[in-house]
Amino acid sequence: MAFTLGYHILLVPLGVALPTLTLVMEGIGLARKDGVALLIARRWSVVMGVQFAVGAVTGTILSFEFGILWPKMLGRFGAAFGLGFAIEGWAFFLEAIFISIYLYGWNRLRPRTHFLLGLVLPPSGLLGAFGVLAANSWMNTPGGVTLKPNGVLDVDVWAALFTKALTYEFWHFTIAIYLTAGFAVASIYAVAWLRGRRDRYQRLAFGVPFTIAAALAPVQWIVGDLSARALTFDQPAKFAAMEITWQTRSNNPEVIGGLIDSGGNVHLGVAIPSLDSILVGLSPSTIVRGLSSFAENARPDAIESNLTHLSFDLMVGLGTAALLLTIWYFTVLVRRRRLPESRWFYRLAALGGVGAYVTVEAGWVTTEVGRQPWIVYGAMRVADAVTNASPVFLWSMLGTLIVVYAGIAFFFVTLLLRLSRRWRREDEAGGTEPSGARGLPYAPRPRAVE
């Protein structure tokens, strides 16, 4: 389950945010009658289509897996946990319809109509993300359910949908989506710059997504900080694991790197005195709750704590690196009124795409592993949620899925590489009419009589 969820989350940034980037580009193209921008938008939309197809497949797998692996959790709490998914299911439906229209509509609808119809995509993507985050937040800070004396669950819909964690999870993740998509798309064109491509096409395709991502990086830093601080109230055990804090104490140091053992001793790592306390309560005397203050069956074990802690550090570290890169970018942009021209800038920007994905994954590990051993925080343990199916069955299922997913990943990457090679050839040939999506699996049909 973790494997499939962890995989699916990688598809989310491009899935939700690429339509927005594409529309911004199409908007620029239409407003300025810029053929280059339109060409870029057209090509991005092809990637968007392939990406959506892959996302639909892994999404379908996921919905079944909830049943195959965690039937008891859904049987018990489905009425509350499922609410978000009910919204997501319909949003996904809407998105499927309008992506079809958008992809098939290029050059076949009037440009303005095409653009306006495309505007449905970002909100429906966000609505879907909202639904899933509502479900995840519910697992972290369950609310809106009361157990009646006769054993029946009563659900207060609003309370179950808008749980405490949703406020920060939603903003933190939504910004992360746009940030990641922006850095990822820009990184491709950073590589193009390094290879010597310096035309208008490269500048636009790099500049637009990078600027969007760069504008969001500082915001994310603040939202991330607020989220972590909220955790000290909502999920103190998770927070203790993130900071590998063992004893409840004031003047708690911030440990960077390092590992904790099951006896509470911290090895390696750099400890900055009192910093954790200062970050939590703005004063060294702030008391931070430690892992040892929770019962052993209600807190992450040593391995889970270390995983949570290191992922958290990785996420914060990479986020900070992104912030510095952004400062560099804006400094050049404002003072020289042009894009940076340093090779090192583009090298870092090229790494930024991968870095952003690693950051998303690290953030996900932090929130999911940090919740262990609970599947629903404080209400149900993972062990009580799983199926009775035999381990042999589960392992063979996992094996099959790994093979299938590797296949999908291979297919996706191969396809993108083939596309990029073809587009480069086209550009070098100097043709103006884009071949767009020819020969793609989910592309407009080729001419019937050929």
Next chain:
Amino acid sequence: MNVTLAYLIAAVLLLAVTAYSTAGGVDFGAGIWDLLAGGGERGRRARELIDRSMAPVWEVNNVWLVLAIVLCWTGFPILFERVFLSLYPLFSVALVGLVLRGAFFAFRHVAENPREHRIADYVFGISSVVTPFFFAMSLGAIASGRVGAPGVSAWDASVSPMSIAFGLVSVCATALSGATFLIGDARREQAAELVEYFRTRTLIAAGALIVVGTGALAAISGERRELVTSMASFPAVAFVAIVMVLTPTVALLVWRRWFAWYRILTVAAVGSLVTAWGVAQSPYLLPGRLTIEQAAAPLGTEVLLAVVAGVVVLVIGPSIGFLLYLDQKSALEPQH
């Protein structure tokens, strides 16, 4: 209030399953004919037609499936738990089939040599048979009353004469849907030879559906007589009658080459087949064990589901209409 709503949600759930069976059926059916097309020039041309006709509907069908699952676990959590605890073997196979199908349909477009192409064709074709078979088996297993029965293992719940009967019926029904829609696509391309090709196949599939369907009824009455009884009484009998009238009608139309209404009537027949089962089983979700009322989620959840469904019908209905309108107008195809 709660009961009415629960029935409403159950109806939407049945609708999603029906929509998946009909819309997805057309798609799976095309895959079945792809598998049976064989080598040679004629087979190649049939495959190309199948390719072209499958491309524009792509993932919209999976959406129905996701929707059904989500409605089930939110609206009827206990049903979801019991069904998956018993039938996970069936769903696992169907799921793998579903993924392989999509992946290899896409893969054969980028396959670079004939060998890769052949492998992709086979995997795509075989998984097009396996997937609907196993999904329908799970419906049959639910209908057999074995799901959630005490002391019945997952294996016994999953595999029974009834579940196999459901599976076989679904393969025939999808083959029929696929063939009729391919006639339509061949006609649109004015490929007379392919029209004849799929006309023969429509007739074969319709015949198979009638024979296998009759056999399935025998299997059902052997295992669960109550279901046959309620299928023979109002209101389910209306849907049964529709299936019994429409299937031969489609065959007749296609046989006489009166190419009008044959597709919509096929959809109605296949849809009624699923609906007949669902209506006959109500008020039970799991026959003899769990009623719609017992399984329903708390009132608040049901209200939200109904509201969301209502809003979406207002938005999605027109959107689908618009998509179909553009498709019919050929606004989404290159101008000739």
